[in-house]
Amino acid sequence: MSLHAIQDYLHQHIPLSAAMEVAVLAADDQQVLLSAPLAPNINHRSTVFGGSASAVATLAAWTYLHLRLREAKVDGQLVIQRNTMNYQQPIYGEFTARATLVQPEKWDSFVRLLQRRGRARIRVETELEYNGEKAGHFTGEFVALANE
């Protein structure tokens, strides 16, 4: 899938991603990198609303897992169970969200478990950056369920 096709998929199926004007800058085995501008995500202080920052971080994490499972040809659904979000700095403009696995070395056993038992758990973290500096950190726990 091209970056453009991924972006279209997100905007069509998760309309909040279109409302937040999320763009897909990179998507590969290592990461998914999204960006979002200030205007649709602004708050009353003219910085990014925390709920937007967290939603873009969640979207990056989900997109990363979704694409990797698709590539691994595993037919399953992803459910987010829990996340934490640390807001490190106010964001005054366009920001990025880079999702990666917390423990990349566990990917293979995650896929094997999902295929054998129909259920497996994995953690994804997303770094938010604004103007070249860290602005927030998200960690999400997902469960993947194999479709029968």
Added chain:
Amino acid sequence: MSLHAIQDYLHQHIPLSAAMEVAVLAADDQQVLLSAPLAPNINHRSTVFGGSASAVATLAAWTYLHLRLREAKVDGQLVIQRNTMNYQQPIYGEFTARATLVQPEKWDSFVRLLQRRGRARIRVETELEYNGEKAGHFTGEFVALANE
């Protein structure tokens, strides 16, 4: 402020709240209760996108603190520092978000500290409900900073 005026304020100053079609159902000393419909918050599985659920929970928590500080005539700004979100059940339609203080007995000392030292910390929790059942639980830590 009437519920309608609060809703207008949110929609104008935090445009994501308009995109999510958030409505203000109640706002008093004890709680802020918001609702949001499925359509603008849907995901590819036809349930509420986790990022939307968390953003509505964050909005409820922020709105609660904002209104109470306003009522207490404390001129300050609120910064969210950290939050956790637990997703308990998939949400298939309109849902509500009810924000309350984690420790209501600490409100007075929070306001006193803010007035005396210009900085104070407080926690808010938000319960998400769908169809009469708990669907998610958010806890957020906020810092209030007095304007000089």
